[in-house]
Amino acid sequence: MNDAAAEPLIANDRVFPSDARDRYDDDEEEIEEDVVDESALVSPGLFIWCLTICAGISGLLFGYDTGVISSTLISINTDLSSRPLTTLDKSLITSCTSFFALLASPLTGILADTYGRKTVILFADILFVLGALWQAWTSSVGGMITGRSIVGAAVGSASFVVPLYISELAPSPFRGRMVVVSSLFITGGQVVAYIVGWLFSDRLHGWRWMVGLGALPAALQFVMLFFLPETPRYLIKAGQRQQAKTVLGRVYRSDEGGRKLVTAVLKRVEREIEEEVDAAGLRGTMGVAKSGWRARVEKVKDNAAQLIVVGGNRRALIIACMLQGFQQLCGFNSLMYFSATIFRLVGFQSPTLTSLSIAITNFLFTLVAFHYIDRIGRRRILLWSVPIMIMGLALCAIAFAFVDLPAEEASATPIVAGNKIWPLVILLAMVTYVAGYAIGMGNVPWQQSELFPLSVRSLGSAVATATNWGSNTLIGITFLPMMNIFTPVGTFALYAGVCVFAWITIWRIYPETAGLSLEDVGGLLKAGYGVDDSVRSFKQRRRDSGR
Structure with a gap:
C-alpha cells in the first residue's frame, strides 16, 4: 500500500482507518475478489x-x-x-x-x-x-x-x-x-x-x-x-461497519455462500467510499473529521459539486431527472386530479365511480410491473410500455374530436356526434393509457437510487424527486387552461408527443441496470451512458440464469 493509502480516510464527517477496505473480523473468510454474485438467490x-x-x-x-x-x-x-x-x-x-x-x-x-x-x-x-x-x-x-x-x-x-x-x-x-x-x-x-x-x-x-x-x-x-435497521450502505458510510455486517447477515443466507456475500458487499462498499474520498481529494485532511454546521454546509456544497462535475454522477442525474420529469409531463396526474371532472363533462352519470376505474387499473397493472421489472429489465419494460401510452392518448384525442363539450362544467349535457359510443371510447383510451403508464413509466423512475454512487445517492435522488414534484405542479396548474386553449384534442395530442420524445430519449441514453449491484451501476456510467454494453451484459446474465 502506498504512502497516500496509509493515511486515514475522511468522508461524511467520519474517519475511516487506512486499512478499512482490507480489515475483516476473525469469523469472516478472506476472499480474493470483491465480486458480488447474487444470482443464486431464489427469493x-x-x-x-x-x-x-x-x-x-x-x-x-x-x-x-x-x-x-x-x-x-x-x-x-x-x-x-x-x-x-x-x-x-x-x-x-x-x-x-x-x-x-x-x-x-x-x-x-x-x-x-x-x-x-x-x-x-x-x-x-x-x-x-x-x-x-x-x-x-x-x-x-x-x-x-x-x-x-x-x-x-x-x-x-x-x-x-x-x-x-x-x-x-x-x-x-x-x-x-x-x-x-x-x-x-x-x-x-x-x-x-x-x-x-x-x-x-x-x-x-x-x-x-x-x-x-x-x-x-x-x-x-x-x-x-x-x-x-438502518441501511447497511449508510452504516458503512457512517463508520458503523459491524452494525452493517449484522444487517447484511440478515439480508443474505446464513450458510457459507451467504457469509461470502456479506463479506463481498462490505468490501465493495468500502472500496467505493475509498475511491470517492480519493476523487474528492479529501484523503488525510488534517487527520481528523470536521464537525459543526459549517463543516456540514461545506460537505453539502462538495456533494453538490460532485453531482454536477463528476461525469458518471452527472449522467446519473440526467437520466434520473429525465425519467422523473417525463413521468409527470406525460399528463398522468391530470387524470388523477381531474378524471371525475373529465367524465362528468363527457356525460357519465357517476363520474366518481367511473374515475375509480382509473385508480384500479393503475393498481392492477403495477402488479404486472412487479412481476416483470427484474425479469425483462427496466429499459425494455419502458420501451415496450410507452407505445401503449401513446396509443391510449392518441385514441383519446381522436375520440374528443367527436364530443362537443359544454362551455361550463355544470351546464348542459355534452353533444355527442353520431352516438354515445365516444364517451366509452374515451374511457377505454384512458384505461389503456393508464395501463401502459403503470407497467413502466409509473414505476421505473423510482428505481433512481440505483443510478447514483453512495456519496451522492441521497442528494441525487432528492433532486430527481424534486424534478418529479416540479413537473407535477406544472401539470396540475396547466391542465385545465390547456383544455380551454388547445381543446381536449390538442391537449391529449400534446401529451402523446411528450411520450414520443420520452421513448426516443430512453432508447438513446437509458442503460439496463436490472441485476447489477448498486456499486456496479456506478461503474457503468463512468465513461458514458453504456447503453449497448448494458444491454449485452443483461442478455448474458439472463442466459446464465436460465431465464
Missing part, C-alpha cells in the same frame, strides 16, 4: 419482505393523501371559514401539497445523508400525523392549506427516501420488484382514498374523517420503524 427472504412492507406504508400514505383531496373538496361545503370554497381556495388547497413536496425533497435529501434514511422516514411519519390531525380539526381555509402543506412536506420526504431505503437493502436480483412494492402501496392508497371518500361523502363532517384517518398508518409505521 428476497422474509426479512426483506418485512422491511419493504413496513417502509411501503409511506407509499400508502403518499397515495392516500394525494387521492383523498378530490372527495374532500366536494364534501367540505361551508365547514371552512363559514362559506363555500371558491375556485382559488380549491386551487390553493390542492396545489400546496405538491409545492411543499417540491421544497421538502432536496432538504430531506441532505438530512438522509447526515442522519440516515430511517430517520427521514420517522420524520415524515411525524409530519403525516401532524398534517392529518391539523386538517381534521381546522375550521378555516388557511388552516386547511397549512395542514395540506405539512402533508406535502411529508409526501416529498417519503417519496424519495422510501425507494432509497429499499434499494440499499434489497439484493440486486429483486431490487426492482421490492421498489415497485412501494409503488403498489401508492396506487393502493389511491384506491383506498376513493373508497373512503365514497363511504364518508354523505356523513355530516365526513371530510374530517377522510383526512384524519391518514394519521393511523403513519402512527403504526412510526412504531414499527423502531424495530427495523
Whole structure:
C-alpha cells in the first residue's frame, strides 16, 4: 500500500482507518475478489419482505393523501371559514401539497445523508400525523392549506427516501420488484382514498374523517420503524461497519455462500467510499473529521459539486431527472386530479365511480410491473410500455374530436356526434393509457437510487424527486387552461408527443441496470451512458440464469 493509502480516510464527517477496505473480523473468510454474485438467490427472504412492507406504508400514505383531496373538496361545503370554497381556495388547497413536496425533497435529501434514511422516514411519519390531525380539526381555509402543506412536506420526504431505503437493502436480483412494492402501496392508497371518500361523502363532517384517518398508518409505521435497521450502505458510510455486517447477515443466507456475500458487499462498499474520498481529494485532511454546521454546509456544497462535475454522477442525474420529469409531463396526474371532472363533462352519470376505474387499473397493472421489472429489465419494460401510452392518448384525442363539450362544467349535457359510443371510447383510451403508464413509466423512475454512487445517492435522488414534484405542479396548474386553449384534442395530442420524445430519449441514453449491484451501476456510467454494453451484459446474465 502506498504512502497516500496509509493515511486515514475522511468522508461524511467520519474517519475511516487506512486499512478499512482490507480489515475483516476473525469469523469472516478472506476472499480474493470483491465480486458480488447474487444470482443464486431464489427469493428476497422474509426479512426483506418485512422491511419493504413496513417502509411501503409511506407509499400508502403518499397515495392516500394525494387521492383523498378530490372527495374532500366536494364534501367540505361551508365547514371552512363559514362559506363555500371558491375556485382559488380549491386551487390553493390542492396545489400546496405538491409545492411543499417540491421544497421538502432536496432538504430531506441532505438530512438522509447526515442522519440516515430511517430517520427521514420517522420524520415524515411525524409530519403525516401532524398534517392529518391539523386538517381534521381546522375550521378555516388557511388552516386547511397549512395542514395540506405539512402533508406535502411529508409526501416529498417519503417519496424519495422510501425507494432509497429499499434499494440499499434489497439484493440486486429483486431490487426492482421490492421498489415497485412501494409503488403498489401508492396506487393502493389511491384506491383506498376513493373508497373512503365514497363511504364518508354523505356523513355530516365526513371530510374530517377522510383526512384524519391518514394519521393511523403513519402512527403504526412510526412504531414499527423502531424495530427495523438502518441501511447497511449508510452504516458503512457512517463508520458503523459491524452494525452493517449484522444487517447484511440478515439480508443474505446464513450458510457459507451467504457469509461470502456479506463479506463481498462490505468490501465493495468500502472500496467505493475509498475511491470517492480519493476523487474528492479529501484523503488525510488534517487527520481528523470536521464537525459543526459549517463543516456540514461545506460537505453539502462538495456533494453538490460532485453531482454536477463528476461525469458518471452527472449522467446519473440526467437520466434520473429525465425519467422523473417525463413521468409527470406525460399528463398522468391530470387524470388523477381531474378524471371525475373529465367524465362528468363527457356525460357519465357517476363520474366518481367511473374515475375509480382509473385508480384500479393503475393498481392492477403495477402488479404486472412487479412481476416483470427484474425479469425483462427496466429499459425494455419502458420501451415496450410507452407505445401503449401513446396509443391510449392518441385514441383519446381522436375520440374528443367527436364530443362537443359544454362551455361550463355544470351546464348542459355534452353533444355527442353520431352516438354515445365516444364517451366509452374515451374511457377505454384512458384505461389503456393508464395501463401502459403503470407497467413502466409509473414505476421505473423510482428505481433512481440505483443510478447514483453512495456519496451522492441521497442528494441525487432528492433532486430527481424534486424534478418529479416540479413537473407535477406544472401539470396540475396547466391542465385545465390547456383544455380551454388547445381543446381536449390538442391537449391529449400534446401529451402523446411528450411520450414520443420520452421513448426516443430512453432508447438513446437509458442503460439496463436490472441485476447489477448498486456499486456496479456506478461503474457503468463512468465513461458514458453504456447503453449497448448494458444491454449485452443483461442478455448474458439472463442466459446464465436460465431465464
